[in-house]
Amino acid sequence: MDRYTVEIRKDFNLDHIFDCGQCFRWERQEDGSYTGIAFNKVVNMQYKDHLLTITNSNEEEFESIWRQYLDLDTDYGQIKDCLNEWDHVISDATLYGHGIRILKQEPWEALISFIISQNNNIPRIKGCIEGLCRSFGKPLGSFFGKERYAFPTLEALDKATEADLGPIKLGYRAKYITETSRALVAGTGTEGLNRLTQKNVTSQQAYDAITQFKGVGPKVANCILLFGLGKVDSFPIDVWVARIMNHLYHFDERDKKAMSQYALDHFREYGGYAQQYLFYYARGLEELQKK
């Protein structure tokens, strides 16, 4: 099978990247590598001795897809330095998740995925999304021992009725998916979403645009901004972030407004990175607690 290897010196760890709750279609393998799907490509990624090897890919795809997806042209060392200069509490979190990168995911997939994520747990979110792909996504063939499916297109989900979505067990979110698909087809289509990634579209403008969709509130919108639209200043506050902000900064867990303002003041244009370090740290602490 085709493969491509590239050196990545630092600030890169597959567990941190794929297990920090930003994406739902990557599976850890026995050997510590990850197999997953993005942009209709099935690949396996292994990182060892500062070398990233992408299997079932090549240099051309690396340059056209994976370099941007993995955000390899961003200097995370510099970002962590800034965050630690602007805030003296976050250092443990930036050390704990030192290899995190914020994936540049496809806007449409992020929109639907994070609608599904609301009031849901990560294993089940993954199950729902996989079910959607199996039922409504294009078959990509068998890779790494499994049949693989693309994420469904807007057109495919637009055609699906709520009854069609029944077996996926999305619960009350099924209606959000159908209504959002209808609205997007009637409106700007996925191209309209893609345009929101442009630099001249502000985070506020993109936020206002996507909160028009049913099922997209403040938290879901901020996740879409951060993970799908490249608005890395956005700071999604879920129960984990609220919890860790309470623990580290002594905010009332319900006071989202105060936490957002703190993020604005201390994490500034890097709010999204700070949020991911905090989220991953919060879940890591919880994991330790359980032992």
Added chain:
DNA sequence: AGCCAGGCCCAAC
């Protein structure tokens, strides 16, 4: 068994 999960909608203040 019962609480919880990457919350949102909508009605009632």
Added chain:
DNA sequence: GTTGGGCATGGC
């Protein structure tokens, strides 16, 4: 503009 009940489903 804010607050709170209701909500589908299943992980743990």
